[in-house]
Amino acid sequence: MERTQRYSRKRDAILTALRATDRHPSAEWLYQNLKEEHPDLSMGTVYRNLNRFRQQGLIQSVGVVGGQERFDAVTSPHSHFVCDRCGEVRDLPDIRLEEDLDRTVGRQYGLTVCRHELTFHGVCPICMQKNSAEEETST
Amino acid sequence: MERTQRYSRKRDAILTALRATDRHPSAEWLYQNLKEEHPDLSMGTVYRNLNRFRQQGLIQSVGVVGGQERFDAVTSPHSHFVCDRCGEVRDLPDIRLEEDLDRTVGRQYGLTVCRHELTFHGVCPICMQKNSAEEETST
DNA sequence: ATGACTGCAAAGACTTTGCATCTTT
DNA sequence: AAAGATGCAAAGTCTTTGCAGTCAT
Numbered sequence: 591m592e593r594t595q596r597y598s599r600k601r602d603a604i605l606t607a608l609r610a611t612d613r614h615p616s617a618e619w620l621y622q623n624l625k626e627e628h629p630d631l632s633m634g635t636v637y638r639n640l641n642r643f644r645q646q647g648l649i650q651s652v653g654v655v656g657g658q659e660r661f662d663a664v665t666s667p668h669s670h671f672v673c674d675r676c677g678e679v680r681d682l683p684d685i686r687l688e689e690d691l692d693r694t695v696g697r698q699y700g701l702t703v704c705r706h707e708l709t710f711h712g713v714c715p716i717c718m719q720k721n722s723a724e725e726e727t728s729t
Numbered sequence: 730m731e732r733t734q735r736y737s738r739k740r741d742a743i744l745t746a747l748r749a750t751d752r753h754p755s756a757e758w759l760y761q762n763l764k765e766e767h768p769d770l771s772m773g774t775v776y777r778n779l780n781r782f783r784q785q786g787l788i789q790s791v792g793v794v795g796g797q798e799r800f801d802a803v804t805s806p807h808s809h810f811v812c813d814r815c816g817e818v819r820d821l822p823d824i825r826l827e828e829d830l831d832r833t834v835g836r837q838y839g840l841t842v843c844r845h846e847l848t849f850h851g852v853c854p855i856c857m858q859k860n861s862a863e864e865e866t867s868t
Numbered sequence: 869a870t871g872a873c874t875g876c877a878a879a880g881a882c883t884t885t886g887c888a889t890c891t892t893t
Numbered sequence: 894a895a896a897g898a899t900g901c902a903a904a905g906t907c908t909t910t911g912c913a914g915t916c917a918t
Binding site: 737 | 881884891892893
């Protein structure tokens with residue numbers, strides 16, 4: 591028999607929070623942000639539910655940034671930009687590669703390709719500005 | 730005054746090992762493989778040198794697979810395939826995107842883009858075979 | 869009432885780091 | 894001899910997990 595899932599206020603809040611932001615949160619960020627409304631929330635619950643959502647295909651991992659795994663409630667294919675200074679992750683919805691690149695690559699190399707991740711790295715405008723501000727100071 | 734770097738047998742061995750393989754090793758893998766020839770090697774040294782190589786631009790991180798960071802001594806742009814079953818990482822040297830995609834994306838979104846990572850995910854042939862073997866068994 | 873879900877805290881896994889010792893120059 | 898590099902072990906960070914209590918059905 592399948593283990594049935596019950597409603598849970600915390601789980602609901604976690605998923606809602608994930609869907610309401612485009613920050614690609616870490617477990618820690620979700621915990622801190624939900625703590626206010628759910629003072630007795632625990633990290634264990636956040637992690638347990640994140641893993642559940644992932645298994646259910648409700649969320650995707652965007653990878654590990656600065657040691658913390660980051661999650662995305664948008665599971666349709668799109669690219670990301672990661673600021674290597676502050677760790678911000680943002681969507682680049684319009685950068686998509688050929689529709690059947692996965693299939694092509696799979697055939698070309700004899701692999702079973704399910705998906706791909708395209709991630710750009712660099713410095714976001716905010717960190718860029720901080721940069722020039724510091725230069726001015728040090729002059 | 731700049732801190733000068735001295736020669737070190739262990740460091741040399743670590744970098745050589747990284748360059749001699751296409752497995753995109755983790756710290757643990759390097760440690761285990763160098764242990765034979767350098768019995769007194771320690772994980773601290775492996776990690777310290779990996780971080781140094783990265784800062785010097787001698788190696789790149791390929792990301793975290795199964796909780797462990799994986800490294801690549803080939804720093805010229807190329808794509809990767811990750812087997813989500815066994816964690817194998819292999820190079821896909823011929824999959825390259827447009828030369829100035831980074832610049833284009835940077836301009837389009839007002840970001841300073843340094844590089845991008847294109848990583849395919851799926852199942853490698855070996856794990857695929859194990860899969861069908863299990864199916865036969867369970868029949 | 870049953871069994872799923874959670875909080876708490878302990879444990880796990882990976883990585884970093886302080887300090888005494890050993891190496892390189 | 895001076896200063897960098899290492900081994901060892903402790904500490905740090907992020908994540909998972911066991912268990913007893915709580916909550917949804």
